[in-house]
Amino acid sequence: MEERGNISIHTENIFPIIKKFLYSDHEIFLRELVSNAVDATQKMKRLSSIGEYKGDLGELKVTVKVDKDAKTITISDNGIGMTAEEIKKYINQIAFSGATEFVERYKDASADKDQIIGQFGLGFYSAFMVAERVEIVTKSYQEGAAPARWECDGSTEFTITTAERAERGTDVILHIAQDSEEFLEVARIRTILDKYCKFLPVPVEFEGDTINNPNPIWTKQPSELTDEDYKNFYKELYPFSEAPLFWIHLNVDYPFNLTGILYFPKLKNDFEIQRNKIQLYSRQVFITDEVKDVVPEFLMLLHGVIDSPDIPLNVSRSFLQADSNVKKINTYITKKVADKLNDIFKKDRPTFETNWEDINVFIKYGMLSDDKFYEKAKDFVLVQNTEGKYYTLEEYKEFTQANQTDKNGQLVMLYTTDADKQHAFVEAAQNRSYDVLKLDSIIDSHFIGMLEQKLEKTSLKRVDSETIGKLIEKDEAKDSVLNDTEKEDLKKIYEAAINNQNMQVEVAPMAPDDAPVIITLPEFMRRMKDMSKTGGGGMMFMGNMPDTYNVTINANHSINQRILKAKDDNKERIARQAFDLALLSQNMLSGSALTAFVKRSVDLIGKE
Numbered sequence: 001m002e003e004r005g006n007i008s009i010h011t012e013n014i015f016p017i018i019k020k021f022l023y024s025d026h027e028i029f030l031r032e033l034v035s036n037a038v039d040a041t042q043k044m045k046r047l048s049s050i051g052e053y054k055g056d057l058g059e060l061k062v063t064v065k066v067d068k069d070a071k072t073i074t075i076s077d078n079g080i081g082m083t084a085e086e087i088k089k090y091i092n093q094i095a096f097s098g099a100t101e102f103v104e105r106y107k108d109a110s111a112d113k114d115q116i117i118g119q120f121g122l123g124f125y126s127a128f129m130v131a132e133r134v135e136i137v138t139k140s141y142q143e144g145a146a147p148a149r150w151e152c153d154g155s156t157e158f159t160i161t162t163a164e165r166a167e168r169g170t171d172v173i174l175h176i177a178q179d180s181e182e183f184l185e186v187a188r189i190r191t192i193l194d195k196y197c198k199f200l201p202v203p204v205e206f207e208g209d210t211i212n213n214p215n216p217i218w219t220k221q222p223s224e225l226t227d228e229d230y231k232n233f234y235k236e237l238y239p240f241s242e243a244p245l246f247w248i249h250l251n252v253d254y255p256f257n258l259t260g261i262l263y264f265p266k267l268k269n270d271f272e273i274q275r276n277k278i279q280l281y282s283r284q285v286f287i288t289d290e291v292k293d294v295v296p297e298f299l300m301l302l303h304g305v306i307d308s309p310d311i312p313l314n315v316s317r318s319f320l321q322a323d324s325n326v327k328k329i330n331t332y333i334t335k336k337v338a339d340k341l342n343d344i345f346k347k348d349r350p351t352f353e354t355n356w357e358d359i360n361v362f363i364k365y366g367m368l369s370d371d372k373f374y375e376k377a378k379d380f381v382l383v384q385n386t387e388g389k390y391y392t393l394e395e396y397k398e399f400t401q402a403n404q405t406d407k408n409g410q411l412v413m414l415y416t417t418d419a420d421k422q423h424a425f426v427e428a429a430q431n432r433s434y435d436v437l438k439l440d441s442i443i444d445s446h447f448i449g450m451l452e453q454k455l456e457k458t459s460l461k462r463v464d465s466e467t468i469g470k471l472i473e474k475d476e477a478k479d480s481v482l483n484d485t486e487k488e489d490l491k492k493i494y495e496a497a498i499n500n501q502n503m504q505v506e507v508a509p510m511a512p513d514d515a516p517v518i519i520t521l522p523e524f525m526r527r528m529k530d531m532s533k534t535g536g537g538g539m540m541f542m543g544n545m546p547d548t549y550n551v552t553i554n555a556n557h558s559i560n561q562r563i564l565k566a567k568d569d570n571k572e573r574i575a576r577q578a579f580d581l582a583l584l585s586q587n588m589l590s591g592s593a594l595t596a597f598v599k600r601s602v603d604l605i606g607k608e
């Protein structure tokens with residue numbers, strides 16, 4: 001028997017188009033053909049289980065072979081096979097309609113072309129991206145079925161002839177085109193199989209090895225699995241990563257189908273590098289590791305796998321974002337992650353605290369970017385004080401309320417971004433029994449802004465943004481030892497000694513044992529500048545402005561009383577010395593000013 005025919009399509013020769021535009025993704029031909037072969041074996045299994053097939057199933061498997069001399073790649077399976085009639089129906093018509101649809105869509109100028117190329121499963125016809133001729137030799141499982149051979153050279157013409165084949169199943173033989181000979185390299189094929197076929201549900205053999213794990217743990221029930229299983233699977237996915245902190249097993253079948261395991265990696269601060277670590281599968285076939293639209297942005301810091309046949313992969317990204325299944329998946333995953341964190345927090349707070357350094361960026365990022373997540377996380381998000389103790393927001397409020405509420409009823413939470421550099425201020429706050437939080441990671445400036453918005457009657461101030469008396473303003477007015485004229489004189493002396501327009505001098509009564517001079521950068525100024533640095537809020541111009549500091553002179557400090565009494569030529573010298581000491585305590589003294597300070601200090605010591 002030989003039959004020649006014409007594949008009926010509406011579009012003129014589509015192969016040049018497929019070849020040209022799928023260039024970057026040529027390797028997916030193997031994913032498509034191997035998953036077809038796997039499907040054929042799965043169908044066999046099903047037929048057997050429902051009693052449609054009564055014979056011996058044998059060991060179901062798929063084999064990939066490369067023959068460099070013959071320039072062929074052969075994908076073989078012992079699945080259901082096809083009769084000549086089925087080839088005509090499934091290959092000539094169905095498979096082709098997919099390819100035709102692709103070209104139709106591609107012609108649509110408004111479509112997002114990169115996305116179509118990246119996500120369109122071209123099925124069987126993707127073989128022509130790398131092959132100049134494709135043969136199918138197949139025998140159906142049905143009793144007495146005649147084996148058939150189909151051949152096509154990439155034009156719209158095909159032939160079907162009878163073939164020799166004893167066993168049930170299908171061989172797809174690709175005669176590799178000259179420009180695709182890279183795919184005749186064993187190493188290349190192994191890499192591709194490893195990427196796309198690692199977890200296919202039937203053993204896939206290549207060069208004598210089974211290259212896949214047909215029963216990955218996400219397909220099992222959590223009750224069947226131990227911690228070791230989860231950790232080993234993580235190793236299998238990311239051989240070079242540190243062990244994960246904990247994980248979530250996802251398992252839904254209504255209203256959409258989704259399984260998977262998400263791991264919390266050790267994050268630290270290098271979270272940029274760790275993206276694209278979640279792999280998306282559809283029935284165990286790897287699809288992509290760009291899960292941007294399927295998983296909420298902040299969850300992309302997690303690692304692991306998601307498997308869902310309900311995610312439409314053959315459509316453009318804009319469609320994906322609007323897809324209601326994708327939205328539900330997003331919400332579901334967010335909720336699961338929040339629940340898991342809450343669970344650990346409730347059941348094992350010490351572990352939660354130990355891991356806080358690794359997970360805080362992730363949780364804060366989530367709270368900032370997703371209101372629903374904020375609502376759940378606000379009860380378990382932690383803040384840590386300079387003593388290393390952890391509090392929830394509620395606990396911290398209770399802890400500080402009595403002592404740190406100002407005269408307007410506003411609770412003022414104090415924080416430091418660098419407990420070393422801001423040591424003098426931290427100590428001054430502690431001397432008043434104020435508590436100071438450590439908020440020093442990159443995300444904390446945004447986190448602080450969010451807390452102020454969300455928490456009622458609460459503001460956050462960096463310890464060095466005001467003098468201690470003004471950080472948390474209380475009603476108690478401090479008496480000043482100096483009268484107004486003396487204060488005015490003192491101010492003038494300091495202004496002359498400092499001689500810098502960006503230092504706003506003010507004389508105010510403080511405790512005699514507070515520092516004589518205190519330099520602060522107002523909270524508002526600093527936040528504006530921080531924002532301009534990270535490029536937010538149209539504050540770019542602020543970045544170029546010099547810092548304007550407040551210099552507060554402690555009217556009640558004995559040094560300042562001495563300055564007023566000192567000889568004229570000594571007044572400025574002592575004032576400058578006191579000012580330099582304040583600069584020094586904040587690491588702000590350098591260059592010629594530092595040299596002058598050292599000289600002056602040596603002189604002063606020498607005098608006594």
Ligand SMILES: Nc1ncnc2c1ncn2[C@@H]1O[C@H](COP(=O)(O)OP(=O)(O)OP(=O)(O)O)[C@@H](O)[C@H]1O
Binds near residue numbers: 037082
């Ligand atoms: N190895 C095979 N054994 C048996 N039938 C096959 C085999 N490969 C392909 N087929 C038949 O040809 C049809 C078309 O295959 P093709 O890969 O183009 O599309 P598909 O698998 O239905 O969808 P997809 O675009 O997701 O791959 C299949 O549905 C199947 O019936």
